[in-house]
Amino acid sequence: MNISSIGEFGLIRRFSPPFQKSLPGGTIGIGDDCAVMPWKEGRSLLVTTDMLVEEIHFLREAIPPRDLGYKSLAVNLSDIAAMGGTPESAYLSIGLPGEITLDWIDGFFLGLRELAEEESVHLLGGDTTRSPAPLIINVAVIGTVNSAQVKHRSDARVGDTVCVTGHLGDSGAGLRILLEGKPTDGDASYLLRRHHRPRPHVGEGCWLGAREEVHAMMDVSDGIDSDVRRIMERSQCGAEVHLDRLPLSPQLERSATRFGWDPVEIAATGGEDYCLLATVDSARWPDVARGFEAAFGRPLTAIGSVTESGLAYLRGNQPAELGKRGFNHFTE
Ligand code: ADP
Numbered sequence: 498m499n500i501s502s503i504g505e506f507g508l509i510r511r512f513s514p515p516f517q518k519s520l521p522g523g524t525i526g527i528g529d530d531c532a533v534m535p536w537k538e539g540r541s542l543l544v545t546t547d548m549l550v551e552e553i554h555f556l557r558e559a560i561p562p563r564d565l566g567y568k569s570l571a572v573n574l575s576d577i578a579a580m581g582g583t584p585e586s587a588y589l590s591i592g593l594p595g596e597i598t599l600d601w602i603d604g605f606f607l608g609l610r611e612l613a614e615e616e617s618v619h620l621l622g623g624d625t626t627r628s629p630a631p632l633i634i635n636v637a638v639i640g641t642v643n644s645a646q647v648k649h650r651s652d653a654r655v656g657d658t659v660c661v662t663g664h665l666g667d668s669g670a671g672l673r674i675l676l677e678g679k680p681t682d683g684d685a686s687y688l689l690r691r692h693h694r695p696r697p698h699v700g701e702g703c704w705l706g707a708r709e710e711v712h713a714m715m716d717v718s719d720g721i722d723s724d725v726r727r728i729m730e731r732s733q734c735g736a737e738v739h740l741d742r743l744p745l746s747p748q749l750e751r752s753a754t755r756f757g758w759d760p761v762e763i764a765a766t767g768g769e770d771y772c773l774l775a776t777v778d779s780a781r782w783p784d785v786a787r788g789f790e791a792a793f794g795r796p797l798t799a800i801g802s803v804t805e806s807g808l809a810y811l812r813g814n815q816p817a818e819l820g821k822r823g824f825n826h827f828t829e
């Protein structure tokens with residue numbers, strides 16, 4: 498048997514249990530968006546690392562180096578946001594094929610610096626090596642958070658409202674535009690930009706982290722079809738998701754009509770949205786939703802609720818199916 502028979506998540510489940518035993522109090526290891534370690538005076542350290550591999554995560558010819566630099570940091574800041582934390586420092590390890598140009602390198606670091614400056618994150622170290630073939634980028638980020646405000650994937654409660662902090666599917670549609678060689682004008686260029694330069698929801702994560710009526714939280718990296726299942730697994734619960742309530746951008750809706758795509762399927766399974774998925778005490782939902790909109794000028798969108806078990810999709814309150822599943826390395 499090879500690893501494609503169990504997939505990315507089966508693989509992590511296979512090796513991780515011995516490493517999840519006998520951890521010091523307050524420490525969280527494998528299984529959430531970040532590792533959590535108690536630090537000082539009621540604060541904890543957050544650590545996350547994410548790798549981008551050429552041909553798997555990006556096409557070198559398609560993504561401008563500046564966007565790739567930005568995105569390499571963005572995907573990590575998104576995991577810090579998912580815990581309700583604030584990013585502090587970043588570490589970049591990069592494996593470079595010999596033919597990479599100095600212009601490419603300058604562009605890459607310009608993009609990385611743009612986001613680092615926007616979010617006041619300091620690049621404090623890393624490693625550089627030659628790679629025999631693909632370009633490989635690994636960024637690790639350390640963040641901090643009030644220990645009492647850490648949001649886990651495992652704290653969803655039956656009856657909670659399930660919500661997201663931004664549009665779903667723009668990035669997935671951007672990727673599809675790229676892969677299918679569609680014209681990259683107007684709406685398509687917007688979607689492509691969402692794919693190449695995702696904005697990590699750091700401010701939103703801090704805001705939600707500070708509210709105790711927000712129970713579970715994670716970031717949307719594989720598409721909600723996959724990510725809602727991660728919350729269900731860690732929280733031992735189920736969920737129902739209204740496919741007709743997934744927030745779609747007008748650019749995605751217009752492009753889906755133009756190209757004959759199902760925008761809902763892209764929204765549920767496209768992945769790389771890097772907004773946040775949270776579950777909120779339903780009695781407090783109206784207050785949280787109002788507060789969020791007042792703070793950010795954009796809605797927090799309810800897409801469903803937490804149930805006892807199983808994932809059920811609905812359209813217009815009728816049971817519905819998705820044609821496709823969220824992203825999983827090794828089984829794609
Ligand atoms: P995310 O998409 O939020 O980065 P993943 O789904 O990639 O999270 O990973 C799930 C969990 O498994 C995380 O806690 C991550 O740190 C852990 N993990 C993934 N790969 C490894 C590995 N090779 N060694 C140790 N932990 C890992």
Ligand code: MG
Nearest residue numbers: 530576716718
């Ligand atoms: Mg994550």
